[in-house]
Amino acid sequence: MIRVHPEPWATMVAHAEATYPNECCGAMLGSADGDDKTVTVALPLENAYTGAQEDRYEIRPEDLLRVEREARQRGLDVLGIFHSHPDCDAYFSKTDLENSCPWYSFIVLSIQKGKFHHANSWLPNAEQTKAEQEPLEY
Amino acid sequence: MAKILIPTPLRQYAEKNNSVEVSGSTVGEALANLTTQFPDLRKNLYNDEGKLRSFVNVYVNDEDIRYLQKDATAIADGDTISIVPSIAGGRC
Numbered sequence: 001m002i003r004v005h006p007e008p009w010a011t012m013v014a015h016a017e018a019t020y021p022n023e024c025c026g027a028m029l030g031s032a033d034g035d036d037k038t039v040t041v042a043l044p045l046e047n048a049y050t051g052a053q054e055d056r057y058e059i060r061p062e063d064l065l066r067v068e069r070e071a072r073q074r075g076l077d078v079l080g081i082f083h084s085h086p087d088c089d090a091y092f093s094k095t096d097l098e099n100s101c102p103w104y105s106f107i108v109l110s111i112q113k114g115k116f117h118h119a120n121s122w123l124p125n126a127e128q129t130k131a132e133q134e135p136l137e138y
Numbered sequence: 139m140a141k142i143l144i145p146t147p148l149r150q151y152a153e154k155n156n157s158v159e160v161s162g163s164t165v166g167e168a169l170a171n172l173t174t175q176f177p178d179l180r181k182n183l184y185n186d187e188g189k190l191r192s193f194v195n196v197y198v199n200d201e202d203i204r205y206l207q208k209d210a211t212a213i214a215d216g217d218t219i220s221i222v223p224s225i226a227g228g229r230c
Contacts, residue, residue: 056228096227
């Protein structure tokens with residue numbers, strides 16, 4: 001289960017809507033008790049993909065390194081990554097899976113015609129061959 | 139000794155340490171020493187062929203070892219090694 005507090009959730013939705021029709025991305029920080037995760041901070045990140053950003057996102061490793069450092073300084077854990085699917089459902093696509101990491105929760109926000117529609121959280125495996133849906137509360 | 143920062147989700151495989159001091163003169167030696175000390179970390183970092191998983195990036199201080207000498211990158215006392223995943227995706 002992953003719970004996102006109202007303030008980070010608002011940040012995530014605002015970032016996803018502001019970047020429409022392109023995909024957005026960012027990191028989620030908070031605390032975890034086993035599989036029970038609580039997101040208290042969302043950090044929007046720049047989509048570094050150099051091609052069509054309405055179809056793809058990419059996070060620079062150095063940006064994630066910065067996020068890891070910030071989390072440590074704030075006494076928080078990096079819990080996951082969020083990104084948007086403009087005018088598509090919040091599934092975990094083949095591209096998402098093949099470029100994922102099993103260490104994190106991946107929240108996908110569906111943005112339809114510029115407005116938030118729905119979201120799902122996914123837990124990919126280490127082989128990048130499948131992702132389980134994770135209960136999401138926001 | 140260099141310090142390896144352990145990402146949150148991997149701390150469960152490293153006796154909940156958020157960093158581990160390791161010996162070794164290269165990144166490869168340091169990671170080998172880390173995974174000898176905490177064998178459960180190995181499958182999270184390396185694939186069945188013994189190569190770092192495709193989504194695993196390693197930094198020495200602020201430098202990505204892919205742009206240095208990879209596993210053979212030299213490390214010195216006081217260096218900090220960070221393990222950072224590659225992440226991307228897209229709707230289709």
